Amino acid sequence: MTYTPREMMIVTAAREIRDGDVVFVGMRLPLAAFVVAKRTHAPRAIGYFECGLIRETPPAALLYTMSDPANVAGAAWAGGLVDVMGLLATGHVDVGFLGGAQVDRFGNLNTTRIGSARAPKVRLPGSGGAADIASFAQRTVILMPHAPHRLVEEVDYITSPGYGSGGDWRTQVGLPGGGPSAIITTLGVLRFDEHGEAYLASYHPFTTPEEVRAKTGWDLRIPHEVDITPPPTEAELQALRVYDPDGVWIGEA
Amino acid sequence: MTRCMTLAEAIDRFVPDGSVVAMGTCLEAAIPFAAGHELIRQGRRDLTLVGPISDMLFDHLVGAGCVRQISAAWVGNVSAGLAHCLRRAVEEGVPAPVEIRDHSNFTIGLALLAAGIGAPFIPTRTSMGSDLPLENPDLIESTNPLNELGEPIVLVRAIQPDVLIVHVQRADEAGHAHLWGPLGVTREAVLAARRIIITAEEVVPSATILRDPNRVIAPAHKVAAVVEVPGGAHPSPVPGYYDRDHAFFEEYHARSRTLEGFEAWLREWVLDLPDHAAYLEHLGAARWQALQQTRETV
Secondary structure, eight states, X not given: OOOOHHHHHHHHHHTTSOTTOEXXXXXXXXXXXXXXXXXXXXXXXXXXXXXXXXXXSOOSSOOSSTTSHHHHTTOSEEOOHHHHHHHHHTTOOSEEEEEOSEEOTTOOEEOSEEEOSSSEEEEOOOOTTHHHHHHHOSEEEEEEOOOTTTBOSSOSSOSBOSSTTSTTHHHHHTOOSOOEEEEEESSEEEEEOTTSOEEEEEEOTTSOHHHHHHTSSXXXXXXXXXXXXXXXXXXXXXHHHHHSTTOTTTSOO | OOOBOOHHHHHHHHOOTTOEEEOOTTTTSSOOHHHHHHHHHTTOOSEEEEEEEXXXXXXXXXXXXXXXXXXXXXXXXTTTBOOHHHHHHHHHOOSSOOEEEEOOHHHHHHHHHHHHTTOSEEEEOTTTTSSHHHHOTTEEXXXXXXXXXXXEEEEEEOOOOSEEEEEEEEEOTTSXXXXXXXXXXXXXXXXXXXXXXXXXXXXXXXXXXXXXXGGXXXXXXXXXXXXXXXXXTTTSOBTTTBOOOHHHHHHHHHHTTSHHHHHHHHIIIIITXXXXXXXXXXXXXXXHHHHBOOOOOO
């Protein structure tokens, strides 16, 4: 069965959702990962959307945004942003998804700008709810296309804190949530050691550890024994393609 | 009493130059695009825009030169990508520089909540360790006075908009308005704002609204104007009325990539049209009809 790197990334992200988890879904690719998880191994997962929605069932149609009427239809709750953020801030969220323009070896994310405050090269959209998810979720999962200008030695701006400078940094600055548990890319899965530094935990079947290292902007630690990410199952791919038949999100950019 | 008036009159009377304006408080749904376009037509200047995320509307206003400052968590095009006008403003000062005070969604909600309950600030643990409090003067790093160890905390300064513009499904002439679907920070914003402009898909008899006061989004005595604007949130969706016009967001994204492209888009969809009825006519009946939802009994 053939599949694309992006499909591999979304399916791998879906596997980070455990059955019964409360998931802070966010926008774009995680919307698809949530649906795949709900339709395969995690039917009891609950989805939070910061516009004010909670879902116990997957939406019936493809979502372009979390506030689409298709996400309201069949929702289990329609409240406000502060309600959902309050649930997040009081520890109810097991896993939250994040994306961004840059991530560093400690899982710190930048979605605010490339360049300095004085001379910004690219003004990016900003945090949205990402800083909140990064602050409070029990664990976060970062999704990102794998490229050296995205997995960088140092981010230009910390929008969503990961493990800061490593060690017990999160405790020192007072962040309640657990921090990142994985960076899932189009080439592999990075996880974090006890010092909060990312290492290669698995590489996708169509690549090699050497390619992953070459496309990472820091000297990525690769353990002696690295797994190959299990390829998508037929059920996972079908759930994804039924949800997004025209490839709006799963098509290659 | 009636607070009904035209959109042009509401914007002219209640949103002067230099206003602090909150819009897009439902996130991607029910964004008051028609009101935003009227701000551009009337040539407003030096606005401060407040909102959680702004799916394209803030980019229009920045590109049209209406904006001096933005307090928001996210400015872009949710389904299509970056905000090209915002990029030109921040990176090149074109058409004018814009100061951005970067928030998270939660801190924007808390800033409005603080203003709505008369508190100067609200403490939170969000964004600690991020660069948001380092650069935004409305997020202040402090310590918890109730904790002996002096644990770190962030104080979110209250934001009181001069005016909030909300698009709703239906309202009566007096300003009682029903809003449903994702509410975002709208409940906080109606309490925070000095006054409110309601744009509504339909103006209906009061009895229709008051049979369900739980769904009334704001105290009507804070409402300065009620404007009936069918389709007033297009291309964003209004639950129970119409779907999101995804293609419209894509088209704007492609055309606004260059300054000339944006200016042509702005003339075509805003400046060369007298009002929102003309906008819908320009959109075309077939395209508008295709977005309509089956109207459930609500």
